[in-house]
Amino acid sequence: MTNLQTMNIQELKENITGEVLLSNDAAYPDARKIWNAMIDRHPALIVRCATTADVVRTVNFARENGLLLAVRGGGHNIAGNAICDDGVVIDLSRMKAANVDPDARRVIIEGGATLADLDAATQIHGLATPLGINSTTGVAGLTLGGGFGWLSRKYGMTVDNLESAEVVTARGEVVRASATEHPDLFWALRGGGGNFGVVTRFEFRLHPVGPDVLSGLIVYPISQAKSVLRQYREFVAKAPDELSVWIVMRQAPPLPFLPEEIHGKEILALALLYAGSPEQGVPLIKPLHQFGNPVGMHVGVQPYVAWQRAFDPLLTFGARNYWKSHNFSTLDDRLFDVVINYVEKLPSPQCEIFFGALGGATARPAPHATAYAHRDALFVMNFHGRWEDPADDSRCIGWARDFFNASAPFASGGVYVNFLTADETDRVRAAYGSNHDRLSLVKRTYDPENLFRMNQNIRPA
Ligand SMILES: Cc1cc2nc3c(=O)[nH]c(=O)nc-3n(C[C@H](O)[C@H](O)[C@H](O)COP(=O)(O)OP(=O)(O)OC[C@H]3O[C@@H](n4cnc5c(N)ncnc54)[C@H](O)[C@@H]3O)c2cc1C
DSSP states (O other), X not given: OHHHHHSOHHHHHHHOSSEEEOTTSTTHHHHTOOSOTTOOOOOSEEEEOOSHHHHHHHHHHHHHTTOOEEEESSXXXXXXXXXXXXXXXXXXXXXXXXXXXXXXXXXXXXXXXBHHHHHHHHHTTTEEOOOOSOTTSBHHHHHHHOOOOTTHHHHOOGGGGEEEEEEEOTTSOEEEEESSSSHHHHHHHTTSGGGSOEEEEEEEEOEEOOSEEEEEEEEEEGGGHXXXXXXXHHHHHHOOTTEEEEEEEEEOOOOTTSXXXXXXXXXXXXXXXXXXXXXXXXXXXXXXXXXXXXXXXXXXXXEHHHHHTTTGGGSOTTSEEEEEEEEESSOOHHHHHHHHHHHTTOSSTTOEEEEEEOOGGGGSSOTTTSSOOOTTOSEEEEEEEEESOGGGHHHHHHHHHHHHHHHGGGSOSOOOGGGOOTTXXXXXXXXXXXXXXXXXXXXXXXXXXXOOOSSSOOOOO
C-alpha cells in the first residue's frame, strides 16, 4: 500500500471513466469475489473499466509501476486468475455492450459480457454462436481458451467462429486482430488464453438457432450406468452434428420430474440439444430413452436461452470448487468402471462428473489452424469437486485427485486449458499441446516482459 500511495492513484482515478476501488471502498469486498470461493485474494486496486481507453490507462499504469496485473472477464475460471494479491485488477464487468448485425450474421460484444448477455442479444434475431453450458460464464475467458457447448458439434469451437478482436497489448496499444490484421495474434487468441493482451471486443459469426430447440434430460439410475454408457458410446459415434448428448453423473437434485425416492441418489443423466428443426430431432433421440428404464425424462421444445441456463442453479457463484479434467478420444469400458466407482463415493451432494461430447465440426480443423490444439478430443471429462464447508476441503479435493489418477490411463493426455486448477502448472504445456512453442514466439512479440501472467502462462520465447 505504501508503494501505491507514492504512485499516482489519484491521477489514475481522474482519468478513468469507470471506477477505481481500493480496499476501504464499500464495493471492494464484493468486487474481489469470484465464482470459486476457494480463491480469496486482496488486490491493491480494482479498476472497473468502462471503455477501451480505461483499459489502456490501467495497463499502462500497471506496467509503468511494476505491478502484477490480473484481468477479469466473467470471473468464472476455476484457477482464480481473474484476481490477484496486491496488484491491479482490470475488471471488465461494466463492458458488456453488444451490437448485432442480423443481415451479416455478426455480433460485436465487449470483453466483460457473459454468455447470457451474448445469447440475449443474438437470440432476438434467432441467431447464436457456440458457447458454454453455464450462462454466467464470461465470453472472454471461455473464448480465449477455445470454448465449446451444445452448438459446437454443428458449428465448431467458439474460436472457430471468432472473426476479429480488439486487443489492448502490453505496450498499451489498441490493435485489431483478424485473418488479415495481426494474423499471428489472431491465431494465438484462438486458444492461447489471456496471454497476449486484454480483449475489449470480440466479433463472432452467428448461425440460425431456434429460438426454440429440442433439448432436455433423460435420467437413469446408477445401477444401469454401465449399460447406458456403452450404448451412449455407440450412439454418439453415429450421431449427426446437430445432436449433442452429454453425460452428467451426480446425486439427483430434487427436480419436479424425478420421483421423490430418487432425490439424493446417484444417477446418470443424458443431457441433449438438437440444433435443427425439432420435428427432425424427435425420432433421432428416441434410442436415448430406450437404453434402459429411465427414472425420469424432461425433454421438449423450449427456448434455446432457457436450455443455456438449465444448469445455472447447480453451478452458482460462491461455492468451494476443485476440478480435474481429462480429454478422451475413445471411451474404454474400464474407464466406465472407474467412473461408476467414483460416482458411488461422491464426497458431497454438489459434486458431479460431466462428459462433454465434441467431435463433428470441432474435429475438422487441423490442430495448428488455431491455437486450440485438441481437435482429437471427442470427450472432455470434468470432475466437479464442489462443496460449501471449508472443513470438507481435503475430503473433496482428495476425491477429485484420486479419481483423476484412476482415470488417467484411459485419457489422451491432453487437457482443456479452461478447466485447469491453480495447482496444475505442470499441465500447462499439455493444455497448449503441439501449439505451445509457436504461442511462445507470439508471446515474445506482443508481451515480451510477461505483463499478462495471471493465466495459464506461456512464457515469451
Ligand atoms: C460452472 C462452469 C461451467 C463451465 N462450462 C464450460 C463450457 O460449457 N464450455 C467451456 O468451454 N468452458 C466452460 N467453463 C470454463 C470456462 O470457459 C472458463 O472458466 C473461462 O476461463 C471462464 O471465463 P471468464 O471470463 O468467466 O473467466 P475469468 O476468470 O474472468 O478469466 C479467465 C482467464 O481469462 C483471462 N481473461 C478474462 N477476460 C479477458 C479479456 N477480456 N482479455 C484477456 N484475458 C481475459 C483472465 O485473466 C483469466 O486468465 C465452465 C466454467 C465453469 C466455472
